[in-house]
Amino acid sequence: MYHALYADIASETTANIRDNERAAFEKSISLLRMAEEKGRGSRESVEALLFLNRLWGVLLEDLAHPENGLPETLRATLISIGIWMLKRADDIRQGREQAFAPLIDVSESICRGLRRA
Template sequence: LQTAMKSGRESREAVEALYFTRRVWIAFIDDLRSPENQLPLNLRADLISIGIWVLKEAERIRTRQSDNFQGIADVITIIRDGLQ
């Protein structure tokens, strides 16, 4: 996402970053929805809500309604650091 920010939302890097981000978050949300997921239900629900925001924001960037790569990067960093 950092490279995509520098290259611009219409760059190949942006397209690849958004595609990768969508794939990861869709898989993450699917895992969070699974009954086998061991995280507390309220945490899972919160993470799913965040994931939906990430997916919507990525779509807004893709459709040139936003260029908020930094917002997505910040959220991903916070989630990553919080789950460690």
């Protein structure tokens, strides 16, 4: 009886975490779209890039934690994506890149994956 209850709670907790991650990606996508519309250097751009940095900072910290339950290869892939996202965001901030579309595309792909999981 207790094992079934624990499994239900663990399943709900995982679903809640996934929902929160998806919501964070949806907010990031929305901010990035506004930044794309207003252009690099706009207030919207600063806000979107700051949010993206915070989001990926939290995700990378979690992915690097030894108790993270994801398979090691998936964690490594997500860490690589996160590092690329942060580098691309810095390139935009520094004026070396202008396009937000790659950040939006990758974020949408991850968000779709979170919906299916």
